[in-house]
Amino acid sequence: MNAFPPERIVCLTEETVETLCLLGEEDRIVGVSGYAVRPKQVRKEKPRVAAFTSADIPKILALEPDLVLTFSDLQADIAATLLREGVAVMGYNQRDIAGILAMIRHLGAMVGQGRRAGFLADQYEQRLAEAAAKTEGRPRPCVYFEEWDEPMITAIGWVSELIGIAGGQEAFSEIAGKAKALDRIVTYEQVIAAAPDVILASWCGKKVRPEKIAARPGWDAIPAVRNGRIHEIKSPLILQPGPAALTDGLDAILAALSSRTIEA
Structure with missing residues (x-):
């Protein structure tokens, strides 16, 4: 049975890596995309297991993840392969700002940081509103x-x-x-x-x-x-x-x- 909250997470895109780190949950990350650069230390500290449209499935499985985070239809084949191997997969598909904020809140809830994720998303919303107000007119x-x-x-x-x-x-x-x-x-x-x-x-x-x-x-x-x-x-x-x-x-x-x- 997969752990909840998940204890061993593989992130196949950068934005979920950064979100988890901002939530103080970087210790849950056991593998990342080769493109992950935020925060900088992830490239040194976490095994790189994927590009964007390709992934090293045996390497991912060897990490024994209880959750793999994917993004978009371009990673659908990777997700399907992992699901067939019995790995839990969460596929995000955010394409606008509302979707980004929803992803942050949802991911936070999955790792037991719903309140902190909500606060983070609220901060971003306020920052965006302030920026828009400065350029109005x-x-x-x-x-x-x-x-x-x-x-x-x-x-x-x-x-x-x-x-x-x-x-x-x-x-x-x-x-x-x-x-x-x-x-x-x-x-x-x-x-x-x-x-x-x-x-x-x-x-x-x-x-x-x-x-x-x-x-x-x-x-x-x-x-x-x-x-x-x-x-x-x-x-x-x-x-x-x-x-x-x-x-x-x-x-x-x-x-x-x-x-x-x-x-x-």
């Missing part, structure tokens, strides 16, 4: 967010919402709610037509090249390119639907919207 620059470059994939739900909270208008907010990345592909021509004032980019796993973005055919007509307002936001800060996005991720967007210098 100001001109809202159009912002194109690029999650990937080939093909060009634009902002997912929580990123689009954070851009709005930071005082911007996300260029393709009408498709931000699409769960699948392939449903958020945009073309050169669509971005040119949107005429963003600011371009934010976060290419998971590789460094953003602002000069390559600026050199795309026809993009010299885009205000963000003409004015040198192309900024990288590191993927661990913004592409993980958890505490990082609501704190350092939001701060990075706020800094980019207030800056007028191109980043090399």
Whole structure:
């Protein structure tokens, strides 16, 4: 029978690692994703057992977890394999800010820290509300967010919402709610037509090249390119639907919207 609260947890994405650590429950974590970098010590202290769409199943099983935390349909096959091995799996699928806050509260409840998780989520909600209030009534620059470059994939739900909270208008907010990345592909021509004032980019796993973005055919007509307002936001800060996005991720967007210098 699986323990409750679970005593041996494997986290296959970064945001659940950070959440458990913020709740003071890092000792329950026995394995992590290779992408987990928050807090920094997890890379040294916890065995790495997975990438994102692949996992070392024998290594996970050897850790004897009583709970494995997964994220999205992209880890569905991993989850199914573990379930067939008799491992308890919780699959999260948060795609917006409300979902992130719900994940924090739910995970906290599962490890016996419901009250502390509720307090943490309430703090984030208050911080977001305060940030939004500071930008209310100001001109809202159009912002194109690029999650990937080939093909060009634009902002997912929580990123689009954070851009709005930071005082911007996300260029393709009408498709931000699409769960699948392939449903958020945009073309050169669509971005040119949107005429963003600011371009934010976060290419998971590789460094953003602002000069390559600026050199795309026809993009010299885009205000963000003409004015040198192309900024990288590191993927661990913004592409993980958890505490990082609501704190350092939001701060990075706020800094980019207030800056007028191109980043090399």
